[in-house]
Amino acid sequence: MAEGLSFAHLRIDRHGAPMLSLDARVAPGEVLTVMGPSGSGKSTLLSAIIGTLAPGFTLSGQITLDGTEITLLPPERRRVGILFQDELLFPHLSVGGNLGFGLPPRLRGKARRARIDAALRDIGLEGFAARDPATLSGGQKARVALMRMLLAEPRALLLDEPFSRLDAARRDQIRSLVFERARAQGLPVLLVTHDPEDAEAAGGRVITLG
């Protein structure tokens, strides 16, 4: 069976009117960039893949992840990770709590804490577990959001313009961190952006919608 993220005759209609269609496969470690003006349905495509399509939209065709069709699975069982433009760290949890929210429950007690500490060390935030996420810098938040997603062991990663909020210097740094990690874990990545620089840095195929 085909590894990676595949779209077979995927079509999304809005109130019966065709909005977008897509036929593509993203191999593990590959980045597919989707570009297009606002309103062309980029975000709708991502909602369809993670399973949070708003009422009024209808979806036909299949989305397959590592050979399993996920089109009809509830969002929490799809194992598709997503990073948004905002980090969306949960404001009521500590930094460590946010990572713990992503970590599957099979690790418990000490091992769980150790895994969280290791993850923090991994992104250069050693000792940040008890910190309030609201006190972090933009770059630090972005790293925590990425690590939270990776700890949940997704099998694909979607990026919804995740670098557009960062200043120029940090943008390069976070961008290469994200792509590097995704490649290392063999994740198929779908990047939605309207920044040509993002597409260039991703280095993969580019599809333009609308």
Add this chain to the structure above:
Amino acid sequence: MALSLTRAAPALTLLALLGPVAAGLAGTLAPALGLMPALGGTGLSLDPFRELFDWPGLPRAVILSLFTGLAATLISLTLTLLICAGWQGTQAFAALERVLSPLLSVPHAAAAFGLAFLIAPSGWVARLIALPLGWERPPDLLILQDPFGLSLIAGLVVKEMPFLLLMSLAALPALRPAQSVATAQALGYGRVTAWAKVLLPRLYAQIRLPVYAVLAFSISVVDVAMILGPGTPPPLAVQVLKWMNDPDLALRFRASAGALMLLALTVGALLLWRGGEIATARLSARWLVAGGRGHGERVLRGLGLGLGALSAAAVLLGLVGLAVWSFAGLWRFPELLPQGWTLRSWMRHGPELLALFGRTLLIAAAVSGIAMALTTACLEAEQRHGLRPGARALWLLYLPLLVPQIAFLPGLQIAALLTGLDGTLGAVIAVHVVFVLPYAFLSLSDPYRALDPRFAAVSHALGRGPGATFWRLRLPMLLRPWLAAAAVSAAVSVGQYLPTLLIGGGRVPTLTTEALALASGGDRRVIGVTALAQTAAAFLPFGLALLIPALAWRNRRGMRHG
């Protein structure tokens, strides 16, 4: 299981809201048409209405109800709009908002007693005048319970204006008021005129239902009218209650007919108001675009702030007056303060009040818990299944606030009698839920819907299902507005008079029924003690709603303005 529960929540909630209203109206209609087998009414007849029309006080009672209701609503609305138009976005407005928001939770009865203590012939206002003029006796004026219902109107305005103001404040941000007004001001319009021309037409559409609720409430109010309204005859709602409570059970027929008449008056007043809305819209259509930039702005702004502050001061000073009376020893006219202070009133009534306080809060906690559970389940159903109520559902939600309590509670009381549930704590709690649910829903729905849906998307992408997303994300993130809504619900329950009295059958006394029972007695010290205890019971949940999130999120900067 959990899935099907949230799916069923909207239907269950509507049933809890509308079931009692429908059953109550039916139970009121039957005796009004002569049907009440228990009292020998076995055949359809119009005698109850004939008796009602034979009552000589009827015309006056009807006119009083309509006049006080319409006047109180018109004044409250005008004042609200003047304050918003003149001051929204300023520091004075923020200050007024901070004062008025807690006033919303002061029970109607306590506010009315406080106002009575201020404006009575022997009250503080009269004493302030009497002292320099050397009067030795209170003026012989019928200020309280005046025949025109003016003090009743004042008592309604000081409570309804904060309500309309807060409803306006909730609706305003979506209209982006700062930009709209600034644009109009850049075109040369004065501040008040700019607000009235660019925001008011849109805002009114948003606060129409709350305004209708104020109108319906004011026409049919019982507790405030018993304290501040005229006595012979009283407004129709008070008279209906008198007939209901009369030892002569035959008067129940006339009471039911009166209750239906009040319902008709309320519907008529709402239609009249709607006509007024249409006429105003027609007449102002040209004015809106005629280009007038406005004049007399300063006067209007001054009037808005002055009257708003006066209204707030009336309630606050009223509460202070209650406190002073509750600790007063001997207090002669026209002294401004008592000659001596004493704990005697508190000591004498303390133990009994403590029991009432406990029961009042127990009911409030149960009611608030049920209302919040139903509301949260409905809003969660919206999130999970897209079961979003339309504009019509909002009308249904407001129905218990639009149908006068006195029009369907008598019927519900009969239903409670027939099922043997009357006089039980459970029945009182159930009937409170009907009146509390709309407030719970109105308080929680905006913050619930405003939470960024991408948080849930992230949670799902992290492998967490709807249950974990609700318990571990949405609920804790909404802790502050959730507790605030629970506190509003509890405060509304604390203030309920008529449902507690009628469904409790006098066997479930609360601070509110106790305070009203004292109204005719006129012992100011006991009234002071009781009304203060009632206010405290309404405030306590708000204190907790402020304290708990402050403690829970003391180390979370992102949760401070949740």
